[in-house]
Structures are given as structure tokens and as C-alpha cells.
Amino acid sequence: MAVAKKFSVWICYLLVLLLLPQFFDTVLAISIFNQMAIAIVFALSYNMLLGQGGMLSFGHAVYYGLGGFLAVHALLLIEDEIVHFSIIWIPLVGGVFGLLAGIFIGSFSTRKAGTVFAMISLGIGELIAASSLIFVGFFGGEAGVSGDRTFGPPLFGVEFFQDIEIYYVAAAWVFIATVFMYLFTQTPAGRMANAVRDNPERAEFIGYSARYVRFISFCAAGFFAGIAGGLFALNYEFITEENLNAITSGRVLLMAYIGGLGYFIGPIIGAVVLTLMNSLLSNYTELWMLYLGIMFVLTVMFLPRGFAGFIMMHQVAWIQGKLKNLLVPYLKTGVPGLLFSAAAVAMIEMSHHEGEAFEYLGFTLNSHSPVAWIITAGIAGVSVYLIRRSIPQLQEAWEEANTINDADGDQP
Amino acid sequence: MSILSLKNVWKKFGETEIIRGVSLDVERGEKHAIIGPNGAGKSTLFHLISGKHTVSSGEITFNNQAIHNLPPYEINRLGLARSFQVTNIFPRLNVFENVRCALLWSNNYRYSFWHLLGRQHKLNEEAMHVLEQIGLHDKAKFPAAELAYAQQRALELGIAIASGAEVIMLDEPVAGMSHSEAENAVSLIRKITEGKTLIMVEHDMNIVFDVADRISVLVYGEIIATDIPKQIRGNARVQEAYLGEVPADA
Numbered sequence: 001m002a003v004a005k006k007f008s009v010w011i012c013y014l015l016v017l018l019l020l021p022q023f024f025d026t027v028l029a030i031s032i033f034n035q036m037a038i039a040i041v042f043a044l045s046y047n048m049l050l051g052q053g054g055m056l057s058f059g060h061a062v063y064y065g066l067g068g069f070l071a072v073h074a075l076l077l078i079e080d081e082i083v084h085f086s087i088i089w090i091p092l093v094g095g096v097f098g099l100l101a102g103i104f105i106g107s108f109s110t111r112k113a114g115t116v117f118a119m120i121s122l123g124i125g126e127l128i129a130a131s132s133l134i135f136v137g138f139f140g141g142e143a144g145v146s147g148d149r150t151f152g153p154p155l156f157g158v159e160f161f162q163d164i165e166i167y168y169v170a171a172a173w174v175f176i177a178t179v180f181m182y183l184f185t186q187t188p189a190g191r192m193a194n195a196v197r198d199n200p201e202r203a204e205f206i207g208y209s210a211r212y213v214r215f216i217s218f219c220a221a222g223f224f225a226g227i228a229g230g231l232f233a234l235n236y237e238f239i240t241e242e243n244l245n246a247i248t249s250g251r252v253l254l255m256a257y258i259g260g261l262g263y264f265i266g267p268i269i270g271a272v273v274l275t276l277m278n279s280l281l282s283n284y285t286e287l288w289m290l291y292l293g294i295m296f297v298l299t300v301m302f303l304p305r306g307f308a309g310f311i312m313m314h315q316v317a318w319i320q321g322k323l324k325n326l327l328v329p330y331l332k333t334g335v336p337g338l339l340f341s342a343a344a345v346a347m348i349e350m351s352h353h354e355g356e357a358f359e360y361l362g363f364t365l366n367s368h369s370p371v372a373w374i375i376t377a378g379i380a381g382v383s384v385y386l387i388r389r390s391i392p393q394l395q396e397a398w399e400e401a402n403t404i405n406d407a408d409g410d411q412p
Numbered sequence: 413m414s415i416l417s418l419k420n421v422w423k424k425f426g427e428t429e430i431i432r433g434v435s436l437d438v439e440r441g442e443k444h445a446i447i448g449p450n451g452a453g454k455s456t457l458f459h460l461i462s463g464k465h466t467v468s469s470g471e472i473t474f475n476n477q478a479i480h481n482l483p484p485y486e487i488n489r490l491g492l493a494r495s496f497q498v499t500n501i502f503p504r505l506n507v508f509e510n511v512r513c514a515l516l517w518s519n520n521y522r523y524s525f526w527h528l529l530g531r532q533h534k535l536n537e538e539a540m541h542v543l544e545q546i547g548l549h550d551k552a553k554f555p556a557a558e559l560a561y562a563q564q565r566a567l568e569l570g571i572a573i574a575s576g577a578e579v580i581m582l583d584e585p586v587a588g589m590s591h592s593e594a595e596n597a598v599s600l601i602r603k604i605t606e607g608k609t610l611i612m613v614e615h616d617m618n619i620v621f622d623v624a625d626r627i628s629v630l631v632y633g634e635i636i637a638t639d640i641p642k643q644i645r646g647n648a649r650v651q652e653a654y655l656g657e658v659p660a661d662a
């Protein structure tokens with residue numbers, strides 16, 4: 001019983017991973033789940049650098065992409081019957097190559113953290129992205145390299161023609177990778193990574209070389225990014241230069257940041273949210289990147305600890321059973337907030353569509369109609385007024401909910 | 413035999429000579445205080461011994477081994493631990509983790525990524541023991557950044573002593589503390605450095621004359637006297653350097 005309780009979070013995580021396709025079984029859903037699986041491993045590996053090790057990398061896609069390229073080449077080798085193993089091990093091939101790349105690049109880039117590390121990571125990222133168009137034999141030029149996952153030996157009769165079969169392979173890898181990345185945080189190397197992030201100077205005076213501590217985290221992050229790249233290769237059966245360029249590096253930074261760097265679960269939330277936005281929102285609007293950017297800016301400004309940090313902020317209120325007291329104030333601010341967002345989006349979309357009528361939340365909008373502008377602007381204005389009026393109440397309710405009742409003087 | 417020995421150590425930053433030919437022998441087990449006016453180079457001397465700065469010339473030996481070319485982490489591994497004048501802890505780790513990290517190397521965990529810390533019962537007990545010594549055992553789960561100033565100074569000490577180093581160097585351990593806090597800190601320092609070698613920089617003369625077995629006076633990068641407290645108090649050059657600041661009643 002105690003064991004079940006101790007591992008309850010992990011059991012839930014495994015169940016969610018296994019049962020998701022039972023509830024959403026469309027082709028689109030499975031495709032999104034596969035993307036999420038890849039993104040979760042990638043974002044968690046990124047957080048080993050930034051959140052846990054204090055290394056701001058602008059080139060983490062290098063290890064993801066290189067792992068992915070080697071994974072596709074491994075698929076080709078299987079296809080040519082040069083090697084013979086089940087394709088479920090492909091992510092491990094990616095991981096090992098990510099690790100090797102991490103060892104090589106980390107050996108000189110982890111000397112310093114901060115700006116120096118960030119600049120080196122950016123430089124290496126550009127360098128590898130440029131080489132991918134130069135060394136066409138390995139990277140396949142602009143078209144990339146493609147393989148076929150169905151040539152491998154079948155596993156229990158499964159030949160991996162369908163995405164759902166890949167999903168279960170990916171889910172298993174996501175679970176294993178998450179467990180190991182979590183366990184890493186509980187080891188001397190993982191904990192010293194936090195110490196070096198907090199204070200590299202002091203770490204050196206308790207016997208640890210800050211550089212070597214960073215190097216270990218860096219290699220581990222490279223390994224898991226390579227696994228994510230291998231999952232990508234397995235899912236899409238092709239890989240291009242886009243998978244290791246700065247845009248992919250930037251996207252993983254966004255995922256980890258929006259999710260919350262300070263929490264192990266943060267990057268998982270970020271990966272899920274951004275994958276959903278990426279695949280669902282892009283069906284509705286061409287401007288989804290704009291909304292993503294706005295969301296990032298708002299997160300940095302108002303939720304510096306990310307979505308996970310926002311959830312954890314409610315711990316005190318939750319423990320005291322005062323969470324329900326926050327419900328009404330949240331609604332009073334949240335509903336006008338949603339209305340404002342809806343109106344703002346309507347105005348942005350009207351400016352974008354210039355004269356064309358389009359469907360929006362069940363209404364037909366046209367930028368040439370003054371009525372549409374007046375109504376949306378009106379809604380936005382009223383919402384702002386309501387938000388401003390309700391915020392003091394929200395602050396009051398928040399403080400009340402976070403006041404610790406029993407004065408046991410535990411505060412320092 | 414001296415445990416730590418400096419021979420004609422110089423430190424220049426560009427043209428500026430901060431440490432000018434310091435020679436000093438610290439005996440095993442003694443409590444040695446370094447005093448001197450502001451800007452005399454006391455902290456720089458600490459940084460040279462502990463490896464934060466490299467010497468411009470001269471030699472520093474620890475247990476007869478030259479250490480002046482070693483990085484801080486290697487000097488620490490030999491058994492020389494230090495605290496800092498400005499609180500220098502791991503702010504986002506909790507108090508327990510701060511101390512446990514300081515215990516890792518001396519317990520031979522090195523850069524292990526195959527030990528789970530939660531299962532290292534001896535290590536965890538040792539960390540709790542250090543917390544009890546420094547009086548922070550009830551704050552074990554607090555993020556270090558949230559501690560009060562005096563508590564952070566105690567944690568600073570705890571990190572320095574945790575590894576069980578032979579030589580403990582404390583840079584102004586009671587700076588900025590109230591009188592009663594300082595008194596507590598001094599009794600704590602006595603307790604935790606028992607049987608060890610202590611090298612201490614401190615401005616508070618009451619504490620220096622109370623704790624130290626010997627005192628070295630550093631003025632403009634030179635040691636002008638090293639002696640027992642009684643002799644230092646009567647030393648004319650020292651009194652001159654302090655412009656009579658060393659009170660007769662201290």
C-alpha cells in the first residue's frame with residue numbers, strides 16, 4: 001500500500017500514457033499524441049540544462065537533430081539488411097549519438113555558464129545547421145533523409161505500419177526517459193547541478209569542479225534529446241535540417257519556459273500545451289505563431305515560474321481548504337479576461353483578413369463593417385473595466401486564502 | 413610542524429601590489445586570527461590560500477604539498493574548507509540540501525549519477541547532524557534564501573565545516589550580526605572547530621582576542637607581526653597601524 005502511494009504519480013502517468021488512445025482514437029489525435037511524446041522528452045532534456053543546470057542553450061536542437069539523423073540512417077541500415085534489430089531500439093541509437101555529440105561539444109562549451117555558454121550554443125547551432133547543407137551525404141541537403149520503419153523485423157507480429165503502433169513505442173520511451181531524467185535529479189550529479197546553477201563559485205569550494213558538473217548534465221541532456229530525435233525519426237520516417245536549426249532550439253526553450261523551469265513537471269505541461277497550440281490552433285488561424293508569441297511574453301511577464309509555478313502557487317490555499325474561496329474572484333476576473341481576449345483576437349483577425357468575411361466563434365466578421373469594429377471594441381472596453389474593478393477583490397481573496405491561520409511562528 | 417605555510421607570497425593586480433611578500437606558518441590545531449585595517453588584503457590572502465586567486469609569486473604548502481597552483485576544488489578535497497565574508501550559499505536549494513551537497517565529495521560520491529540520495533541514510537544522518545550543530549535542524553526544508561541573516565551565516569559555517577576538513581578558514585564570520593547573534597556565533601565557532609585548525613579574519617577585536625591562540629597583523633599587504641594576543645596588544649607597530657584602535661581594555 002505504501003509502495004502504491006509512493007509511486008502513485010508514476011502509475012497515473014503510465015496509465016494516462018497507455019489509455020489516451022482509448023479516449024481519442026482519431027488519426028489526428030494519435031498524430032498529436034506522437035508529437036507530444038517527442039516534445040515531452042525533448043523539453044525535459046532541455047530543462048536538465050536550463051532549469052536544473054542554469055545553462056541557457058540556444059542550440060539544443062543540435063543533439064535532437066543529430067540523434068534523429070543517425071536514427072534515420074539506422075533505419076536505412078536495417079532496410080539494407082546491414083544491421084538486424086527491432087525498430088523499437090531506434091530511439092536508443094539517437095540517444096547514443098546525442099550523447100556522443102554532447103560529450104564532444106560539452107567538452108569545451110561548459111567551461112562557463114551564462115552569456116559565454118549561451119553564445120557558444122548559438123554558434124554551434126548555426127554551425128551544425130550550416131553543415132547540414134554542406135555535408136549532403138549524411139544530412140541529405142534541403143530534402144533531408146528519409147527511411148522506412150516497416151522493414152525491420154516484426155515485434156510480436158507488429159510491423160509498425162500504423163501511427164498507433166508507434167504511439168505505444170513512443171509512450172514506453174517517454175515513460176522510461178521521464179523516470180530516468182527524474183532519477184537523475186536525485187543523484188549527487190543531479191543535485192550538484194542545482195548547486196552549480198545557484199552558485200558555481202561556492203560549489204568549487206566544496207570540492208566540485210563547476211565545469212565538470214555542467215559537463216555531466218550537458219551530456220545527459222544530449223542523450224535524452226537524442227532519444228527525442230530518434231522518436232521523431234521513428235514517427236515521421238524522415239528528418240531534415242529544420243530539426244536541428246535555431247527555430248527548433250527556440251521552440252524547446254519556449255516549451256520549457258512556458259511550462260515552468262523550476263519544476264520537474266513544468267516542461268511536460270509546456271510540451272503538451274505548445275503541441276496542442278501548434279497542431280490545433282494552426283487549423284483555425286494563420287496567426288497562431290502571433291498568439292504563441294503573445295502567450296510567451298505574457299507568461300514571462302506575469303507567470304515567471306510558468307504554468308507549473310502557477311499551479312504550485314495554490315498549494316497554501318489548497319492545504320488550508322480555501323481554494324473554493326478563490327473560485328468566485330477567479331470567475332469575476334477570468335470571464336472578462338476571456339471576453340477581452342476573444343474581442344482582441346477578433347480585431348486582430350479582422351485586420352488580417354482585410355475585407356474578407358470570416359467565421360469567428362459562430363459570428364461572421366468583416367473588417368469593412370463598422371458595426372463589427374464597434375461591437376468588438378465595446379466588448380474589449382467593458383471587459384477591461386470589469387477586470388480593473390475585480391482585481392482588488394481578487395488580490396484581497398488571494399491574500400486571505402494564503403494567510404496561514406495557526407500562528408505557529410514557523411516563518412523565519 | 414605547521415599545517416599551512418606561506419613563503420614570500422606576492423599578489424599583484426596589474427601594477428597594484430595587494431599582497432607583498434607574506435610569509436606565515438599556521439600550526440596544526442591552532443586558532444589563528446588575521447587582523448588589519450580595511451584594504452590591508454586580508455580577504456585577498458584568503459582567496460590566495462583557498463585557490464580563488466592564483467599567486468603572482470611565492471609558495472603555499474598544505475601538509476607539505478604545494479597548493480598555490482591548484483584550483484579551489486582540489487584544495488578543498490585536500491582538507492581545507494572556507495566560508496565567505498558575503499554570504500555565499502545555494503539560495504534555491506533548501507537548508508538540508510545545502511549541507512548535504514557540502515558532504516558529498518568527502519563521502520566519496522564524486523560525480524555519481526547512479527546513487528539515489530534519498531537512500532544514502534548515513535549521508536542524510538550526517539547532514540542532519542551538521543544542521544543540529546548549527547541549530548538549523550528545524551529549518552531543514554526551508555529554501556536557504558528565505559532564512560534570516562544570522563541563520564544564513566550559520567548555514568555558511570555549516571557548509572564550510574560539513575566536509576570535516578582539517579583546516580577551516582572563516583572570513584569575517586560575525587560581520588553584520590547583532591551583539592547577541594555574534595555571541596551565539598562565536599560559541600558555535602568554538603564548538604565546531606574543536607580539535608581543528610582555524611584561520612579567521614575578523615574585525616571585532618573582542619572576538620579575535622577571545623578566540624585566537626595567535627594573531628597575525630596584516631597592513632598594506634605585509635604581515636607586521638605574528639604573536640600571541642597579549643604580545644600583539646603591546647606591539648607598538650600594531651598600535652601605530654591601528655592609530656590606537658586596539659583598545660587597551662579589549
